[in-house]
Amino acid sequence: MTSVSRAAHNTPPTSNYVAATYVQLLYDYLEARGQDARALLGPMPVERSPVGLERVALGFWEQSLATASALLGDPALGVAVGRTITPRHFGLLGYAVLNCADLGQALARMERYHRLIYDVNPARIEVDGDRVEVRWGVERGLSGQLVDETGIAAVVQMTRDLTGEPQLVERVCFVNPPPADTGPYERFFGGEVRFNQPETVIRVPLEYLALPLREPDANLLAILDRQAEALLARQGEAADPLEGQLARLMRERRPTLEALAAANHLSVRTLQRRLSERDDSFQALLARTRYRLAKEYLRDPRLELTDVAALLGYSEHSAFTRAFRHWSGESPARWRRRL
Structure with a gap:
């Protein structure tokens, strides 16, 4: 060699x-x-x-x-x-x-x-x-x-x-x-x-x-693989960095304004002002990011609805269902069946 x-x-x-x-x-x-x-x-x-x-x-x-x-x-x-x-x-x-x-x-x-x-x-x-x-x-x-x-x-x-x-x-x-x-x-x-x-x-x-690992999950691995491959393939494609940060915070079960501000080394007030300057808000950003990711996750039949809710940072499946119905006008289960 x-x-x-x-x-x-x-x-x-x-x-x-x-x-x-x-x-x-x-x-x-x-x-x-x-x-x-x-x-x-x-x-x-x-x-x-x-x-x-x-x-x-x-x-x-x-x-x-x-x-x-x-x-x-x-x-x-x-x-x-x-x-x-x-x-x-x-x-x-x-x-x-x-x-x-x-x-x-x-x-x-x-x-x-x-x-x-x-x-x-x-x-x-x-x-x-x-x-x-x-x-x-x-x-x-x-x-x-x-x-x-x-x-x-x-x-x-x-x-x-x-x-x-x-x-x-x-x-x-x-x-x-x-x-x-x-x-x-x-x-x-x-x-x-x-x-x-x-x-x-x-x-x-x-x-x-x-050697087996302690917490294997083939369904989540498939989703994470797809996200990683997409990042490797889209080197020249622009994206909203705040959405990317929120996606990470969701996986860590802490998609909060405070966590997002800390990730950017900003005070909560400064982050709110910057969002306002682009006619945005944290709640709108969070909902937009969750809806986009939810549709991506729901397209994978290997993921249970509880898995999707967890990936989006929800502690309860019912909260995810209510939010998705508000965004799309139908439940996530019905949206998935239509696919």
Whole structure:
């Protein structure tokens, strides 16, 4: 197997992005330790992709991790931050992985939807005898020690949480030089840890791909797959970023004005004013987004009406039915039958 030379790519990429939900991981980590993350790092400089994905420049992510590492005096901060990952920090990818049947399905989604979270070097999965490896090259540049270590620790922690298997990893390779103390890495990963390698690698036994995940849901996975594929395919298509944010908040069961304002780093009053300036309101935006998504979900016969209600952020199926009848003039069940 040939690898790209690190020497030819010894400068960091300058125009790449990571998902804002992923950057939020560091803010959450600092806040949990009594630090004012916003005062320390500044407000998150969120940009919108053409399809409405919230993203942050890779340079900000790298600098923020370096700032936090210096403040806390922890050169292995990437491992400490990565181990606190939750599905919501991986956004749509996280929820898709959460609903996979086994580890093999989950890794396949990570490979396929990787750039929705991390638009730098692509991931690829390779089988080597009775081992499987997830690999990241350096063809688009080096991301930096803390960026790499946070990402690899997050992937490993996520797979541990989903499978319940604490000893997944046989080997981890990093392209960066070895730190002064490799102890935190060896203790966290459990397997062999190598540095100064040509590529970043996570190696696990091939048989582990059959490990079942804790919360599989084939119906929800099909919907999330479709949404992720649509995002990958519509790179040049514009979208209302607020609708995209609300769709995410619905999946998290918190589609509120306060949550939407926080996602945009705005006060509730400022968000209301901005909506008013475009002749809109939060309630109208919420109803519009829910109606659009409801029709999409109802077209999938594998989804029960209770599943649709949950995806739209309703705690009760009856509330969804009343709202849909108000929007369309008929119940969701009747609307679905007409299809």
